[in-house]
Amino acid sequence: MIELTDLTKRYGDKTAVDHLTVTVRSGTVTGFLGPNGSGKSTTLRMILGLNAPTSGTVTIDGRRFIDRPRGLRHVGALLDAQDIHGGRSAVAHLKSLAVSNRIPLRRVGEVLDEVGLAEAGRKRIGGYSLGMKQRLGIAGALLGDPPVLLFDEPLNGLDPEGVRWVREMFQRLAKEGRTVFVSSHLMSEMEHTAERLVVIGRGALIADETLADFSRRGSKAAVLVRAPEAAALAAILTAEGAEVEDAATAAGGLTVLGLTAARIGELAWRNDIMLAELATQNASLEKAFMELTADAVEYAAGEAR
């Protein structure tokens, strides 16, 4: 379990992390989401004792990371897959990590197998693709077989097969009872990866809940209706109290809020209006994320320069 209590980090006038209080539980994959520059990396670095908090505390299973003599055996982390010595091979890199953390050397072969780098293990890291570096970073995090794992944007640079593989691995690690905390600035990456979400904006907590609860915060469920006589139908639905928006992109499409699909179908039938399509739209996680973090986006497109 990772516990952040009133955790704050300031750089001069800039508050990178703002009184963050969060508990990251074991046995589940927790997504750590926020727009670019919202303080995710700074938080992960404070968890690992690489940055000192301005105030507040962070503990892992009750102790500060730097007070743990077992290091990589307790917490495995991938912070920046590119930040690695390109002249060495993956085997040499992992062996040096193993030796300095008193991890048996047989783990090197095991983790390289696990991440699919067994063949490339003796090649220079400098020649690796970003996806291979991500895999190597994940191997390093797994080396000490730790109960707590932190990953900063681990899906960056992975192809769709790689993304699926990482997702399945995170879920397996969580099922084994470990704490898996994964940052991303993209909801689409977390949607099929995490079970819980911690969402921050400008360093402050916006949400800490299950994915299902988070999606309910988003826009109300809407119903998409397509009908040749869209204008007539829109008038009927509005008279029934619905909020109707024209979906400008789809000819004849209406987005209806405030009525169920069943009720819309019934009203159309009673008024002899033919429907071409009637579909309930699930509240989109992406939309909920965009709405909740809109005020916290630091560099939006189209902003005054």
Ligand SMILES: Nc1ncnc2c1ncn2[C@@H]1O[C@H](COP(=O)(O)OP(=O)(O)OP(=O)(O)O)[C@@H](O)[C@H]1O
């Ligand atoms: N060493 C530093 N000195 C000054 N400001 C910093 C430093 N490190 C981070 N910041 C600032 O703190 C804020 C949070 O940065 P951080 O890298 O933690 O965000 P992030 O959520 O990880 O972003 P991204 O998704 O872009 O990686 C940013 O505004 C950043 O410019």
